[in-house]
Amino acid sequence: MRFKGLTIFVTGGAGFIGSAVVRHLLRDTAAHVVNIDKLTYAANLASLRSKEGSPHYFFEKQCICEAPGLRKLFEKYQPDAVMNLAAESHVDRSIDGPGEFIHTNIVGTFSLLQEALRHWRALSAERRARFRFLHISTDEVFGSLGDAGLFTETTAYAPNSPYSASKASSDHLVRAWRETYDLPTMVTNCSNNYGPYHFPEKLIPHMIIRGLAGETMPVYGDGKNIRDWLYVEDHARALTTVLERGAIGETYNVGGRNERANLHVVEAICDLLDELAPNAAGSHRRLISFVADRPGHDRRYAIDASKLERELGWYAEENFESGIGKTVRWYIEHKWWWQEILTRGYATSRVGLESNRKKSTDELIK
Numbered sequence: 001m002r003f004k005g006l007t008i009f010v011t012g013g014a015g016f017i018g019s020a021v022v023r024h025l026l027r028d029t030a031a032h033v034v035n036i037d038k039l040t041y042a043a044n045l046a047s048l049r050s051k052e053g054s055p056h057y058f059f060e061k062q063c064i065c066e067a068p069g070l071r072k073l074f075e076k077y078q079p080d081a082v083m084n085l086a087a088e089s090h091v092d093r094s095i096d097g098p099g100e101f102i103h104t105n106i107v108g109t110f111s112l113l114q115e116a117l118r119h120w121r122a123l124s125a126e127r128r129a130r131f132r133f134l135h136i137s138t139d140e141v142f143g144s145l146g147d148a149g150l151f152t153e154t155t156a157y158a159p160n161s162p163y164s165a166s167k168a169s170s171d172h173l174v175r176a177w178r179e180t181y182d183l184p185t186m187v188t189n190c191s192n193n194y195g196p197y198h199f200p201e202k203l204i205p206h207m208i209i210r211g212l213a214g215e216t217m218p219v220y221g222d223g224k225n226i227r228d229w230l231y232v233e234d235h236a237r238a239l240t241t242v243l244e245r246g247a248i249g250e251t252y253n254v255g256g257r258n259e260r261a262n263l264h265v266v267e268a269i270c271d272l273l274d275e276l277a278p279n280a281a282g283s284h285r286r287l288i289s290f291v292a293d294r295p296g297h298d299r300r301y302a303i304d305a306s307k308l309e310r311e312l313g314w315y316a317e318e319n320f321e322s323g324i325g326k327t328v329r330w331y332i333e334h335k336w337w338w339q340e341i342l343t344r345g346y347a348t349s350r351v352g353l354e355s356n357r358k359k360s361t362d363e364l365i366k
């Protein structure tokens with residue numbers, strides 16, 4: 001069985017994609033998984049409730065910026081691989097408060113690299129040869145596309161938001177630790193994910209939850225911004241494929257050729273809600289409203305994942321239509337999961353607006 005006898009650190013394992021990776025590793029492989037997570041507002045250990053009690057699963061509450069704590073975990077578990085998914089991930093929040101993004105995404109990746117390097121250098125030659133550090137990044141580092149073209153692994157970095165700039169910085173650090181210190185690193189850059197256990201602030205769950213409540217469904221700008229959507233479980237499989245068979249020092253784009261305009265995404269959700277949770281007042285499309293655009297809103301992302309398909313044999317199993325159907329059904333059937341988050345105080349109000357530009361620099365540093 002895959003990863004038999006190996007211990008894998010998954011940072012950010014209580015988040016959306018990290019929890020999908022942990023569930024996939026525990027379900028489909030023999031790996032021992034150590035979930036290292038600071039448990040920020042975006043974390044939810046309920047996403048891993050089905051795995052609690054597994055003899056292959058360990059949880060450690062730990063910030064990736066704190067080297068001494070990380071060092072203890074490397075010494076305790078002696079991992080064979082690190083998958084780094086811990087991050088501040090919401091673009092709108094990065095506009096209001098970029099400081100946290102700089103800290104976790106850049107300083108945190110630096111601390112993790114340093115501790116991984118220290119651990120790797122002390123391993124036997126055999127284990128050193130097997131060790132991998134996989135850094136999980138985003139296609140947003142490439143900036144915005146025009147009407148045509150795709151991001152490839154050789155596209156120049158041109159990040160436009162504090163979030164994407166912080167991720168771009170961390171990708172560069174990972175590359176440098178490979179080039180300078182020989183740490184066996186790899187990087188993946190993935191398009192927008194969606195699926196079960198997605199925090200309610202992100203576009204798709206936000207719209208489903210508001211639609212179910214009969215509330216307005218606010219679309220940024222003209223709704224024509226295009227994202228390339230990948231079902232989260234396809235991403236989790238891609239990551240373990242790269243971990244297992246990827247070439248050291250390489251980067252791999254991950255995506256499923258599912259470009260959709262935001263308005264199309266919201267309309268698809270409305271149509272599924274009409275079918276699965278009809279509202280006596282009429283079609284959910286009547287709830288769609290257009291609101292002020294996000295500052296610096298990238299127009300189009302589209303990713304070419306053919307290197308990953310060709311070289312490592314990974315293919316997305318879901319297309320947008322099958323994945324969004326599964327997702328809307330999941331949110332209808334798992335109200336307990338997202339209602340717990342709403343109850344503990346998360347507000348569905350808008351963040352990352354133009355008005356924040358009026359904030360003082362001191363506030364933005366926080």
Ligand SMILES: NC(=O)c1ccc[n+]([C@@H]2O[C@H](COP(=O)([O-])OP(=O)(O)OC[C@H]3O[C@@H](n4cnc5c(N)ncnc54)[C@H](O)[C@@H]3O)[C@@H](O)[C@H]2O)c1
Pocket residue numbers: 011012013014015016017018036037038039040041042043044062063064065084085086087088089090104108136137138139167189190191192193194199
């Ligand atoms: N969501 C997407 O569409 C997408 C697409 C491509 C790449 N990515 C990348 O994948 C990774 C995971 O994204 P996600 O959507 O699951 O994010 P998320 O916000 O759902 O989860 C992030 C997790 O990291 C943890 N975390 C945050 N700061 C930490 C710190 N300092 N120390 C330890 N843990 C910390 C949080 O508690 C949370 O559990 C990120 O690196 C993100 O940049 C996301």
